[in-house]
Amino acid sequence: MKAREHFGGRAAVIMALAGSAIGLGNIWRFPYVVGQNGGAAFVFVYILATILLSLPIFFAESVIGRRSRANCRGALATLAPGTKWHLFGLLSVITPMLIVSYYSVVGGWSLDYLYKAVTLSFTSGSGGTEGFGSFVSSTWEPLIAHTLFLLISIGIIFGGVRKGIGKVSKIGMPILFVLVVAIVIYAVSLPGAGKGVEYLLHPDFSKITGKTVLDAIGQSFYSLSLGMGIIITYSSYVRKEENLLATGFGTATADLLFAMLAGMAIMPAVFASGIAPESGPGLIFDTLPFIFSSMALKMPVLTSIVAILFFLTVLFAAVTSAVSLLEVGVAYLSEEFKMSRRKAGVLVFIFAWILGVICSLSFGPLADVQIFGLGLFDLLDKFCSNILLIIGGLLCVIFVGWKMKRADVYDEFTNGGTKRLNARVFNAIYFVIRYLAPIAVLMVFFSSVL
Numbered sequence: 001m002k003a004r005e006h007f008g009g010r011a012a013v014i015m016a017l018a019g020s021a022i023g024l025g026n027i028w029r030f031p032y033v034v035g036q037n038g039g040a041a042f043v044f045v046y047i048l049a050t051i052l053l054s055l056p057i058f059f060a061e062s063v064i065g066r067r068s069r070a071n072c073r074g075a076l077a078t079l080a081p082g083t084k085w086h087l088f089g090l091l092s093v094i095t096p097m098l099i100v101s102y103y104s105v106v107g108g109w110s111l112d113y114l115y116k117a118v119t120l121s122f123t124s125g126s127g128g129t130e131g132f133g134s135f136v137s138s139t140w141e142p143l144i145a146h147t148l149f150l151l152i153s154i155g156i157i158f159g160g161v162r163k164g165i166g167k168v169s170k171i172g173m174p175i176l177f178v179l180v181v182a183i184v185i186y187a188v189s190l191p192g193a194g195k196g197v198e199y200l201l202h203p204d205f206s207k208i209t210g211k212t213v214l215d216a217i218g219q220s221f222y223s224l225s226l227g228m229g230i231i232i233t234y235s236s237y238v239r240k241e242e243n244l245l246a247t248g249f250g251t252a253t254a255d256l257l258f259a260m261l262a263g264m265a266i267m268p269a270v271f272a273s274g275i276a277p278e279s280g281p282g283l284i285f286d287t288l289p290f291i292f293s294s295m296a297l298k299m300p301v302l303t304s305i306v307a308i309l310f311f312l313t314v315l316f317a318a319v320t321s322a323v324s325l326l327e328v329g330v331a332y333l334s335e336e337f338k339m340s341r342r343k344a345g346v347l348v349f350i351f352a353w354i355l356g357v358i359c360s361l362s363f364g365p366l367a368d369v370q371i372f373g374l375g376l377f378d379l380l381d382k383f384c385s386n387i388l389l390i391i392g393g394l395l396c397v398i399f400v401g402w403k404m405k406r407a408d409v410y411d412e413f414t415n416g417g418t419k420r421l422n423a424r425v426f427n428a429i430y431f432v433i434r435y436l437a438p439i440a441v442l443m444v445f446f447s448s449v450l
């Protein structure tokens with residue numbers, strides 16, 4: 001077996017995987033998708049989708065990564081030599097490289113908003129829709145923020161797998177939970193917050209439609225970082241004696257818990273201010289600052305502290321996810337082209353930075369450049385989240401369910417037969433990977449394309 005860097009013990013593995021999973025998907029996307037889908041009933045379907053579908057797919061990706069102990073393309077080339085499957089590996093490198101470019105634009109917004117929170121800009125009333133609109137459509141401010149955000153992320157990668165990614169996640173993730181819990185405590189104490197809590201926790205099952213189910217699956221996929229090589233790459237840094245089921249389960253639990261906490265941090269404030277929860281993607285960047293600036297009139301100091309904590313949370317969650325997106329490319333370049341991680345990191349940075357600049361400018365100077373009626377940022381997001389990510393997930397379950405030998409998958413789950421695994425549990429997971437997941441993923445694919 002080749003010597004390979006690893007994250008460390010189980011806690012470090014779960015923290016690194018959770019660092020990838022918990023990101024803008026939980027804080028920025030989850031609350032507004034819940035808002036657009038009617039609240040608690042969506043949350044219920046989302047939890048089911050995560051347990052029944054996403055978790056088995058997560059396991060499938062872990063099997064590929066840990067068994068091959070290689071970057072995405074190397075992994076598929078190792079497990080299916082002499083076939084075209086390495087092209088799936090290559091796709092799994094390209095997808096996160098595209099995603100990280102616009103992800104770091106939004107990450108930059110959170111950095112900029114943190115700065116605004118620290119300099120009390122919200123309390124002077126410049127938050128809100130107008131503030132957000134003029135900020136994203138300006139040229140330089142978002143670009144500087146995007147650049148700084150990418151520099152922070154690549155800096156962590158330069159630290160190495162264990163000392164950079166592993167360490168930052170192990171220290172940072174618990175802090176992230178403390179931060180979000182502090183915000184939740186504040187949010188639920190606001191007058192009128194009860195409605196927001198009820199909205200998240202009291203399901204009205206009559207609201208569940210086909211769209212709810214498909215949106216829930218899509219969100220769960222996005223949130224667990226599936227279908228884009230991240231779990232394959234990160235699992236390649238998991239030691240052979242580690243229990244893949246335990247790490248996957250721990251990661252999904254942390255991710256779900258954090259999404260719920262983020263919802264509890266945001267919805268009560270939204271309801272307390274009488275704003276409609278379905279306001280969409282702008283929820284945390286224009287609705288929330290609007291709320292902050294109006295609350296600041298009554299409680300300036302407390303509101304400033306909460307605003308700082310909030311955008312610090314968003315920033316940190318986004319950085320650890322961006323790191324995982326970047327690491328897929330860095331692992332690929334450094335292993336396949338035998339270059340140092342540093343050189344690979346610089347190349348990945350340059351690519352993500354240039355594409356990110358174009359995405360950022362698509363809100364301002366390049367706003368008129370539209371393809372299929374979409375700006376470049378939206379186009380890239382839709383193309384990646386609705387098409388590439390889904391194709392990646394589909395190929396992954398087909399590979400593990402139909403190409404790999406069942407005995408090899410079992411072997412990986414039981415660490416070479418040294419760990420006991422209930423046959424029923426294995427059969428259930430294998431059934432989902434082989435039959436249920438491909439069908440469900442195809443349904444999501446067609447629904448989003450149509």
Ligand code: PFF
Pocket residue numbers: 020021022023024025026099103221222223224225226321384385389
């Ligand atoms: N899972 C992370 C998040 O929820 O933010 C990272 C991520 C997943 C980013 C999927 C982008 C993406 F398309």
